[in-house]
Amino acid sequence: MAQGGRGAWSSASRTHALGVGSFGEQRLNILGEGAAVHIRIFQKPPRLVLLNRALALCLLLALTATAALAGRQTSKPKTCINGATTLPYSLEDDIRSAGRAGFEQVEIWSAKLDAYLQNHTVEDLKKLLREAGVTVASICPYSLVTFGDVKPALDAVTRAAHIASKIGCPVLLVCPDAPPPDMPREEAFKKAGREARRYAEAAAKYGVKIAIEPLGMHPFVPGPKEALRIIREANHPALGLMIDTFHYYKSGVPLEDIRSIPTNRILIVHVNGCEDKPPAELNDGHRLYPGEGVIPITDTFRILKQKGYKGALSVEVFRQEYWKRPVDTISREAKHALDATMAKVWQ
Template identity: 45%
Template sequence: MKSCINGATTMPYTLQQDIAAAAQAGFAGLEIWWDKLAAYLETHSTADLKQLLESSGLIPVSICPLRIWPFRDSVPARQEFREAVQIAPQIGCNLLAVCPDFQPARLSREEALAIHAKELAVMARLASQNGVRLTVEAIGGHTLVPGPTEALELIEMAGAPENVGVLMDTFHYFRSGVTDQEIQAIPLDKLDIIHVNDCEDGALNELTDARRLYPTLGVIPARHLSLLKDRGYEGFLSVEIFRPEYWEQPIEEIAGKAYATLGELIASL
């Protein structure tokens, strides 16, 4: 399994700072936060970024988060997606992480999923034209896509595009009560990346992103990761934490602690 850090873990800092800190800490990969990328490209080119990543030795694992938003003002989300599809191959990145919208009260689950699937199919075709994969992130407690079973169902309804897979997040799967059987049912060729983190103890429906912790410091069992390791998963484990308390610390401390605790987690599997 390979080490990676997500730009959310160091949210207040710039993309340039993310790259420097991730490389210094020893990470192999970086997930690039979309807003930081957009800010960087206001004054730099994609060629500048590609060179910076290459000189740092970091793999640009994904750009995230993009949105499947058929039920809101979808114009900005679609525009961002089109931009990301163009940018990704220019910086050596072949993966975009996409998050689903929530189910409107006026629609049944089946109706909402069908609309999502239609949108996802269009996105997949656009991405495929640029050699880019999409990975669907299930969200803890989500009304439509709370876990891998629903994410795979959505992909199937979209026509099972070859360039669409799933993103696992240990916090979201913990919140949604994802079972061992669901983990075992994820095709490894559809599992693009795993977000790792931990969280405080508490009622599942009361856990928020702000209560995430560094890996190994909370109550999330490592069992699902062990199951996937035993099945042969060798992809990236990306530390993604949205904790304001951590964000107040120097970026070198955040990245260093993330790398150290990720190493402890991997060693325990």
């Protein structure tokens, strides 16, 4: 907020004066998006005071609404890269190359995290992230075991949530299992909801959320409708889902289903293209950089923009052709592809 007497205004400020000829002045100050907005109300004869104040209030409200709208239109999701995209490389390589490529965030691959912590501490990891200039969007993947031995998977998620809380990571990503073929579907969703709630409760103790990942043509959770059914059954605020453009494409998820996802339940978005093959033949090895192949990513991006999504857009590509390249090359290519695709929607 600009300081000083009459005439001492910041060059970044906009000043609106109402009225002429005064014996003093009052100010209404608001902080707009990126600039201080000052409204100066000059003291007037009594019959004009209420009118000028009403005009000033209208102007204040208009400027506030304009600033808020501008913020929604210009704010973008965060650029992110998933550790699977650089799978053959170490966690240190992932983080440093992501920073050099200009990514804002990384998703830490859980197996790489385990390997790193064998010879390093969490404090070492925090220092590495600071030096690279990136933050952590999620740690992944973990298993959402609801129809088998839950304890080992739940223990792993609890340990990961503890680490996540120390490095500022808000989300753990979990992949669902499937019920026995003879279990009624209604019973399966209720059981999945009960177990998912246990995961959410364990993570929430550390201020971390759980994101369920629908998987392409999965027998139980192929899309957001099924994930949301589990979330409703669980009824816990620390539980959400993620969007993966590859899995949603393979499962044939319609755009309307994406549009119907509550924004506060979208915890992270994986972005990738894929080869032009029948969905039933697609596997993770057919993924491509964003904007390449047949997935209409920009349609999903437009929905996310309309929803005001501000989380991570993370490039997750399992492609051996890419893995043969230097880690910095992969990260630069991924960042360039993501930027080019985002630019079609977020100006």
